[in-house]
Amino acid sequence: MSFNTFGHMFRVTTWGESHGPAIGCTVDGCPPGIALTEADLQPWLDARKPGTSKFTTQRQEADQVRILSGVFEGMTTGTPIQLMIENTDQRSKDYGDIAQAFRPGHADITYHQKYGLRDYRGGGRSSARETASRVAAGGVARAVLAALVPGLTIRGYMVQMGPKAIDRARFDAGQIGQNPFWCPDPVMAADWAAYLDELRLSHNSVGAVIEVVAEGVPAGLGAPLYGKLDGDLAAAMMSINAVKAVEIGDGMASASLTGVENADEIRMGPNGPEFLSNHAGGILGGISSGQPVVVRFAVKPTSSILTPRRTVNQKGEELDLITKGRHDPCVGIRAVPVGEAMLACVLADHLLRDRGQTGGQRGKIG
Numbered sequence: 001m002s003f004n005t006f007g008h009m010f011r012v013t014t015w016g017e018s019h020g021p022a023i024g025c026t027v028d029g030c031p032p033g034i035a036l037t038e039a040d041l042q043p044w045l046d047a048r049k050p051g052t053s054k055f056t057t058q059r060q061e062a063d064q065v066r067i068l069s070g071v072f073e074g075m076t077t078g079t080p081i082q083l084m085i086e087n088t089d090q091r092s093k094d095y096g097d098i099a100q101a102f103r104p105g106h107a108d109i110t111y112h113q114k115y116g117l118r119d120y121r122g123g124g125r126s127s128a129r130e131t132a133s134r135v136a137a138g139g140v141a142r143a144v145l146a147a148l149v150p151g152l153t154i155r156g157y158m159v160q161m162g163p164k165a166i167d168r169a170r171f172d173a174g175q176i177g178q179n180p181f182w183c184p185d186p187v188m189a190a191d192w193a194a195y196l197d198e199l200r201l202s203h204n205s206v207g208a209v210i211e212v213v214a215e216g217v218p219a220g221l222g223a224p225l226y227g228k229l230d231g232d233l234a235a236a237m238m239s240i241n242a243v244k245a246v247e248i249g250d251g252m253a254s255a256s257l258t259g260v261e262n263a264d265e266i267r268m269g270p271n272g273p274e275f276l277s278n279h280a281g282g283i284l285g286g287i288s289s290g291q292p293v294v295v296r297f298a299v300k301p302t303s304s305i306l307t308p309r310r311t312v313n314q315k316g317e318e319l320d321l322i323t324k325g326r327h328d329p330c331v332g333i334r335a336v337p338v339g340e341a342m343l344a345c346v347l348a349d350h351l352l353r354d355r356g357q358t359g360g361q362r363g364k365i366g
């Protein structure tokens with residue numbers, strides 16, 4: 001199976017299966033001299049790990065990350081950084097029924113069609129268990145960004161669960177870590193809790209929308225035309241399991257705006273040009289403008305549910321399949337730290353690419 005690598009200068013290759021002994025990644029291209037310890041990475045893994053509330057999969061993994069190479073005395077050396085996370089709570093017997101049958105909505109059927117054989121335990125390589133490795137790599141990317149762009153912040157949160165969207169008038173960043181949904185709207189967080197409880201107890205699941213924002217991104221990251229920052233962000237988010245749509249800035253809604261409404265007008269401020277709005281989501285012509293970079297993505301409802309769904313098996317026989325096991329009733333919750341990690345990786349990659357091409361030089365205004 002090829003294509004397990006993401007990025008150009010900051011390159012992440014992930015490996016491992018959900019029910020194998022371990023998963024992990026190799027980060028190649030990290031500059032030398034960046035302060036990095038396992039303790040710097042662990043909080044990001046803790047934010048994503050399974051089994052932390054009744055609203056996520058009940059699989060219990062510590063997701064303890066180990067740095068095996070590329071760091072000496074707390075500093076990156078510029079050599080490949082190998083990160084490893086052990087799998088400790090696999091329960092492969094739950095997957096006996098899908099050894100031969102295909103879960104509707106999961107990757108079982110396409111993996112079989114393409115490769116002719118698959119590690120069906122836990123979905124193998126197609127399991128979002130793989131996203132733990134992305135989050136570990138994202139931790140390295142954050143360390144690079146913290147060293148090279150002080151003040152840059154990345155924050156993700158859920159803005160919609162099923163049909164229930166947050167009220168932006170109640171947006172309170174302080175609430176994001178205070179509920180199990182990364183929800184910035186405390187009223188909607190309570191609503192989601194009741195809604196998701198009812199859905200999971202009735203053997204169902206639901207989709208979601210996640211928004212991730214990076215502030216303090218310098219102008220000038222990204223390149224026309226095949227190295228666009230927005231193009232790479234779309235690819236990064238779309239590569240996350242269950243993602244079905246990605247938007248930058250106003251995204252799909254910009255189609256219903258007029259040119260007058262959509263123009264992000266510009267004025268001179270005390271420190272240079274200032275934009276009066278941010279419909280563009282911080283990216284113009286594939287290049288960051290210095291405004292916040294705003295990315296949104298939609299995840300579909302979890303396909304592994306206890307309600308019987310019609311499917312077929314490898315012999316071509318039709319059957320009704322109940323998917324047992326420990327599954328997320330709304331994958332959007334744990335996709336929040338994953339989206340943050342992918343944004344961090346793309347920004348670190350583009351920062352290094354930009355330094356290679358322009359040396360960080362910028363055109364002057366004013």
Ligand SMILES: Cc1cc2nc3c(=O)[nH]c(=O)nc-3n(C[C@H](O)[C@H](O)[C@H](O)COP(=O)(O)O)c2cc1C
Pocket residue numbers: 057105106107126127128131240241242243300302303304326327328331334335338
């Ligand atoms: C954080 C996260 C957790 C997920 N948890 C589950 C799960 O418990 N059960 C499941 O069937 N799918 C889960 N998924 C979705 C599947 O991994 C995904 O649907 C599958 O890989 C097929 O890929 P596709 O949906 O992109 O086509 C999860 C996705 C993410 C991002």
Ligand SMILES: C=C(O[C@@H]1CC(C(=O)O)=C[C@@H](OP(=O)(O)O)[C@H]1O)C(=O)O
Pocket residue numbers: 018019049050057058059061090091121122123126127128129130132241325326327328
């Ligand atoms: C293990 C994780 O999530 C898993 C993602 C997943 C899927 O199909 O994507 C299915 C479940 O796997 P299993 O049935 O093997 O426990 C989840 O628990 C994790 O994120 O660490």
